[in-house]
Amino acid sequence: MNVLLKSVLPIFFGVTLTVLSVTASAFEVLPEVAPAPADNPTTPAKVELGKQLYFDQRLSVNGTVSCNSCHSVMANGTDNRPVSVGVFDKRGGRSAPTVWNAAFLSTQFWDGRAASLEDQAKGPILAGVEMGMPSEAAVVARLKKIPGYVTQFKAVFGGEDSLSYDNVARAIAAFERTLITPNSAVDRHLKGDKSALSAAAKRGMTLMEKVGCTSCHTGPNYSGPGNLPVGQGFFQRFPSFPSKYDKQYDLKADLGRHEVTQAAADKHMWRVPTLRNVALTAPYFHNGSVPTLDEAVRVMAKSQLNKELTNAEVSDIVAFLDGLNGEFPKITMPRLPETPNGTLLEE
Amino acid sequence: MNVLLKSVLPIFFGVTLTVLSVTASAFEVLPEVAPAPADNPTTPAKVELGKQLYFDQRLSVNGTVSCNSCHSVMANGTDNRPVSVGVFDKRGGRSAPTVWNAAFLSTQFWDGRAASLEDQAKGPILAGVEMGMPSEAAVVARLKKIPGYVTQFKAVFGGEDSLSYDNVARAIAAFERTLITPNSAVDRHLKGDKSALSAAAKRGMTLMEKVGCTSCHTGPNYSGPGNLPVGQGFFQRFPSFPSKYDKQYDLKADLGRHEVTQAAADKHMWRVPTLRNVALTAPYFHNGSVPTLDEAVRVMAKSQLNKELTNAEVSDIVAFLDGLNGEFPKITMPRLPETPNGTLLEE
Numbered sequence: 001m002n003v004l005l006k007s008v009l010p011i012f013f014g015v016t017l018t019v020l021s022v023t024a025s026a027f028e029v030l031p032e033v034a035p036a037p038a039d040n041p042t043t044p045a046k047v048e049l050g051k052q053l054y055f056d057q058r059l060s061v062n063g064t065v066s067c068n069s070c071h072s073v074m075a076n077g078t079d080n081r082p083v084s085v086g087v088f089d090k091r092g093g094r095s096a097p098t099v100w101n102a103a104f105l106s107t108q109f110w111d112g113r114a115a116s117l118e119d120q121a122k123g124p125i126l127a128g129v130e131m132g133m134p135s136e137a138a139v140v141a142r143l144k145k146i147p148g149y150v151t152q153f154k155a156v157f158g159g160e161d162s163l164s165y166d167n168v169a170r171a172i173a174a175f176e177r178t179l180i181t182p183n184s185a186v187d188r189h190l191k192g193d194k195s196a197l198s199a200a201a202k203r204g205m206t207l208m209e210k211v212g213c214t215s216c217h218t219g220p221n222y223s224g225p226g227n228l229p230v231g232q233g234f235f236q237r238f239p240s241f242p243s244k245y246d247k248q249y250d251l252k253a254d255l256g257r258h259e260v261t262q263a264a265a266d267k268h269m270w271r272v273p274t275l276r277n278v279a280l281t282a283p284y285f286h287n288g289s290v291p292t293l294d295e296a297v298r299v300m301a302k303s304q305l306n307k308e309l310t311n312a313e314v315s316d317i318v319a320f321l322d323g324l325n326g327e328f329p330k331i332t333m334p335r336l337p338e339t340p341n342g343t344l345l346e347e
Numbered sequence: 348m349n350v351l352l353k354s355v356l357p358i359f360f361g362v363t364l365t366v367l368s369v370t371a372s373a374f375e376v377l378p379e380v381a382p383a384p385a386d387n388p389t390t391p392a393k394v395e396l397g398k399q400l401y402f403d404q405r406l407s408v409n410g411t412v413s414c415n416s417c418h419s420v421m422a423n424g425t426d427n428r429p430v431s432v433g434v435f436d437k438r439g440g441r442s443a444p445t446v447w448n449a450a451f452l453s454t455q456f457w458d459g460r461a462a463s464l465e466d467q468a469k470g471p472i473l474a475g476v477e478m479g480m481p482s483e484a485a486v487v488a489r490l491k492k493i494p495g496y497v498t499q500f501k502a503v504f505g506g507e508d509s510l511s512y513d514n515v516a517r518a519i520a521a522f523e524r525t526l527i528t529p530n531s532a533v534d535r536h537l538k539g540d541k542s543a544l545s546a547a548a549k550r551g552m553t554l555m556e557k558v559g560c561t562s563c564h565t566g567p568n569y570s571g572p573g574n575l576p577v578g579q580g581f582f583q584r585f586p587s588f589p590s591k592y593d594k595q596y597d598l599k600a601d602l603g604r605h606e607v608t609q610a611a612a613d614k615h616m617w618r619v620p621t622l623r624n625v626a627l628t629a630p631y632f633h634n635g636s637v638p639t640l641d642e643a644v645r646v647m648a649k650s651q652l653n654k655e656l657t658n659a660e661v662s663d664i665v666a667f668l669d670g671l672n673g674e675f676p677k678i679t680m681p682r683l684p685e686t687p688n689g690t691l692l693e694e
Binding site: 069075 | 429626641677685693
């Protein structure tokens with residue numbers, strides 16, 4: 001059917017084959033470079049600065065939590081907890097999504113409330129249950145007391161107001177755009193290495209389309225069409241069909257995107273999450289209530305597609321999903337700039 | 348006087364010049380390799396395993412705190428907080444000492460209660476206010492559920508019981524022995540680069556001996572004689588002389604080594620801390636009560652040597668101490684082994 005679409009639709013609708021080849025294929029290869037917005041080009045110095053900020057606990061009010069605390073770059077980009085723990089042992093309301101390949105999401109957060117990585121980065125630093133800084137101004141004021149940051153912001157962004165909250169977010173986003181896991185077994189399979197996937201994974205690949213998973217988990221990040229404009233999210237209602245899982249995993253307590261828009265149509269709407277490295281990012285769903293991938297596959301088939309999978313089908317689909325674990329690049333640790341002769345954290 | 352000692356003492360006491368050149372000089376160069384105990388030789392695979400464990404938050408009861416949370420390798424080896432914050436927002440009683448160059452301390456912890464890095468590493472994982480794991484067995488049981496650790500412990504340590512708590516500590520200690528900051532300005536000065544130190548730092552160097560700082564802060568780590576056997580700590584009573592600082596900075600509430608030995612003679616005895624990178628590890632003292640290095644120098648001169656320094660003397664000594672900031676080596680981030688299809692952190 002994809003082949004048919006590709007060959008027929010251009011004739012009927014007059015759109016280009018290039019666009020359609022992105023939208024119509026259920027299985028795509030992950031690009032090795034993430035596109036950057038025009039006002040925030042990715043440069044090595046900016047990435048280095050962003051990496052420092054990403055790991056710097058001083059971006060939290062009491063110096064105990066960094067971006068990396070909940071989105072661990074050394075692991076799978078999450079904390080593998082149901083919900084994250086922020087400053088003062090406060091708990092977040094939703095499970096931390098992985099930072100790996102987040103550059104390929106068209107919108108950020110579970111509810112898509114941030115259009116870009118830049119917008120996303122501004123949130124947790126100021127969230128009371130996450131990093132707890134009182135204001136953008138407080139973040140900037142603290143960073144201005146760290147000479148190594150002042151120098152770098154000036155070199156990277158220039159201008160009178162180089163150390164601004166917007167530029168903090170830009171630097172972090174630039175670093176995050178380098179967090180890409182290419183060459184998964186599925187990618188190698190799609191590029192022609194027919195020994196990359198096991199027989200079970202290949203059966204799972206067929207099931208992904210047959211069962212209907214790929215109607216949402218499509219595109220290079222398996223999180224929706226890959227050619228959506230930045231900020232135009234790809235959402236689905238979850239759960240779509242009632243089941244025992246609603247109560248078992250408390251799936252309906254959180255209204256999802258409705259909390260952002262207040263629109264009735266947005267109740268229980270969620271951004272479709274990536275399937276890349278999904279086997280490594282348990283527990284699952286917005287509330288992290290489902291501890292294993294097997295069970296998550298069962299819940300999704302029932303709740304979204306009203307299908308009950310056999311154990312063999314679950315096993316095959318999980319084998320395919322295992323094939324979406326990519327190669328994590330080696331990264332040098334940043335050196336966090338110092339405050340010689342004193343500290344910014346006095347309590 | 349050092350020169351005299353070096354040339355005369357060998358004749359009188361018949362010991363080698365090599366040993367004396369270590370013990371008699373107040374200012375020494377930092378070795379670039381740390382010695383390892385006979386039962387825990389440093390190997391690349393062990394260091395890599397230890398690095399993973401050091402950064403792995405799963406070594407804490409709820410997966411939120413790693414060794415690195417309070418002893419940040421990307422920074423100065425500490426958290427720059429008065430006292431650290433462990434699991435469930437619990438506060439430790441003492442300020443986190445730096446992990447950098449800890450390999451050159453003859454005894455570990457503020458009160459010297461651990462003879463080696465291996466012994467030290469076993470403490471915080473089980474401490475309720477730090478990482479909060481309930482028992483050694485619980486740590487081992489959790490790590491055995493992580494396939495990548497099982498494989499590595501077997502490869503590194505071999506034998507039937509390769510994934511043991513002792514070996515967890517051995518691996519972490521092996522990684523810590525690589526955390527060395529050579530080539531500080533003082534080291535370069537001692538090696539003959541007479542432009543390495545400013546005039547102020549050179550005056551500070553002279554003051555260090557004249558005021559008496561080097562009677563304790565000696566050896567390659569400026570934390571006591573460099574040739575003490577492992578586990579034989581170098582302690583001093585702090586404060587030794589009463590002053591306004593006792594109350595101002597609450598210096599006497601904690602009985603120090605007495606808490607370990609219960610001996611009356613050990614009241615307020617503390618292991619002499621390193622001065623390497625001291626300008627980067629504020630706040631100061633066992634309770635982290637003094638926020639700046641300037642003030643810490645004043646407090647030490649008064650409390651230990653009963654001397655009141657002029658502002659110019661403080662400034663010169665701080666200039667010398669700045670010269671003990673070393674070169675921090677580039678380190679590749681570890682990849683923390685996964686638990687595919689599930690998580691070990693379900694609450």
